[in-house]
Amino acid sequence: MSDHLKHLLEGHKQTVEQKMAEILPTCPVNAAIVDEAMRYSLFAGGKRLRPGMMLAVKDALGGETENVLPVACAIEMIHTYSLIHDDLPCMDDDDLRRGKPTCHVKYGEGMAVLAGDALSNAAFWVIAEHTRDKDLVPDLVTELATAAGTSGMIGGQVLDIVSEGAKPEIEAVREIHRRKTGALFVASMRLGAIASRATSEQLEHICEFGRRVGLAFQIMDDILDLESDAATLGKTAGKDLEQGKMTYPACIGVEASRKEAKELIDGGRELLVGLDPHGDLEALAGFIYSRLN
């Protein structure tokens, strides 16, 4: 990893974690256990890739931190809530996440459901309450809720459940990935662009860049699930195969999957001409292809 990239990732991570700690609503002392559960999962050491991408878009477009940073916190809250609910016994039934016991293992299933609910709810609160320019709020809420809803992330989780055990078909896998991971990835970029008051042309290019990079990210995730061990991955490895999940490698093999991810990243980079003065978006796209966990 280059020094530029390391510095970039670490800087955005610190900015977002500090802001999240500052603005996450607290609750009455006698219900503090849900606060603890929310913070346990939210501050479990994620890479903060989605908010990092959003802040990179802001820097590329010269947006205002006071308008973008609250939204960056919101998208990480949505991502974290989806992981908490996805890990529940009635969903993927996972015990390990980011190298630690999952929320429901630590706090019980009921509390994990509520902690996820509270993070989802807090994401919208943070945008409405903390975005500086209030005229941006309606579009930001619409965009985030669309990406996180049944036509995006939740729709992808549903497809994931109903496709379990079905014969792997590459088109079906693409659609699951496009929704389940892709929607929130694209939203990271789009929200960063909207909050930076991007032109419609900038928005279009950034959206397509996000679409390609998001799919590449999920392909690499599929490969990593297959090839890594739990210690490297921070979560249970080999779950996809065991649960009969639709994955890229299951459809077209590891080498063809890796090749498609590379092509997506390369194609994404070409869209950045004139849009990435500091090279941050290009560096982050490269990181996604090269990441080990």
Add this chain to the structure above:
Amino acid sequence: MSDHLKHLLEGHKQTVEQKMAEILPTCPVNAAIVDEAMRYSLFAGGKRLRPGMMLAVKDALGGETENVLPVACAIEMIHTYSLIHDDLPCMDDDDLRRGKPTCHVKYGEGMAVLAGDALSNAAFWVIAEHTRDKDLVPDLVTELATAAGTSGMIGGQVLDIVSEGAKPEIEAVREIHRRKTGALFVASMRLGAIASRATSEQLEHICEFGRRVGLAFQIMDDILDLESDAATLGKTAGKDLEQGKMTYPACIGVEASRKEAKELIDGGRELLVGLDPHGDLEALAGFIYSRLN
């Protein structure tokens, strides 16, 4: 029930159900099962009391339907999602709701978690996308998310869980009720007032009216759980006692509970002077005290 009240409840119910059916986002056809699960619970025949109160506030203050009705739909979506998650085996473990099998009994636990998540998410989308005057959106989102979050509804659910089996104390019961049911009740009124551009004095009176009526509603709910059967109630009766829940009757007995509910309603009515030209809010408050289910 007076003809005025019957007409009022039925009218608001129809208005809200028609609008919800119109604006609830749909999802791709291959994930349609989550749409079905959301609609199964959302259109299970609730009384629509919260949106009804909101529309009554709008009528009292002369607010605009295009600004209030989407918010009325949103609060019913939040209420329904909280019921779906509350009924899960890892929470209250209930099989019956509004006289029908609960969402997880019908669609499985995983799908019920996702349907609840999707309704919560859709509530914020509906406000941002469908409220006519966009300048209202930030305040409406902040208000709803605060009421539904850890300092309100979710906080109350947490208290409810952590208090199970503890010795019933009236102050603790009041706090659970104030959060778990009260917060969304008060929010129904406050959101109606905000979307109707109420003065701060109007807002204050309506908020206090909502606080009293909301607590009275929950006290009556506690009594009904104890005294009714499942056929009348539409949900499993006697669950509170069985699960060692904190309730009003468990603390101070049925008669004293009924008396406090009546005092709250009467006190609430006194706040309506000059605020309730059609008598709708007073009629709804009376209904809450007299309701059988």
